[in-house]
Amino acid sequence: HRDDWTYALILHPSLACAKTPATELYEHIHRAIGRALESLDIETQLAPCPKACSSQMTSPRIPKHASQCFVTPAANDVLRSDGRKIAGAAMKRNRHGLLIQGSLDRAALPQDFDCVYFQRELLEQLASALSIPNGSLEDIRPLFNSERIEREKQRFESREWNHRR
Structure with a gap:
């Protein structure tokens, strides 16, 4: 996951889409x-369920440096038209809501990929697909220099933490 564009989506339990079965929600998001x-002229398809794979799907060409998460697509992952995985995600649901964390493999995208346009378009598409208000992007970069982050970095880099694990 060193060359990914990552995202996180948090759905409050009061939202109807938060009650959607996981496989269905995964498909809607993807x-x-x-x-x-596709609004950026990148042709995509969803990966079929492994039990329903057909010969119509092209075998992906995966570079040796690809993250393990991008080697084998799961059902409803986003693929390029040649079968290479572009995007996948994971979900965690509890009584407080639903967390979806996902990423797009930047190496599977064109060199001139317009990330800013994609962000805006993705928000609109998610709002439409999930029947939720269009959200806004938060710039979390200022948090990276916070005192709390520095304490956590020191803790996870400490000999005590790493030897205990």
């Missing part, structure tokens, strides 16, 4: 990502 990519 269709929204696909539509946002």
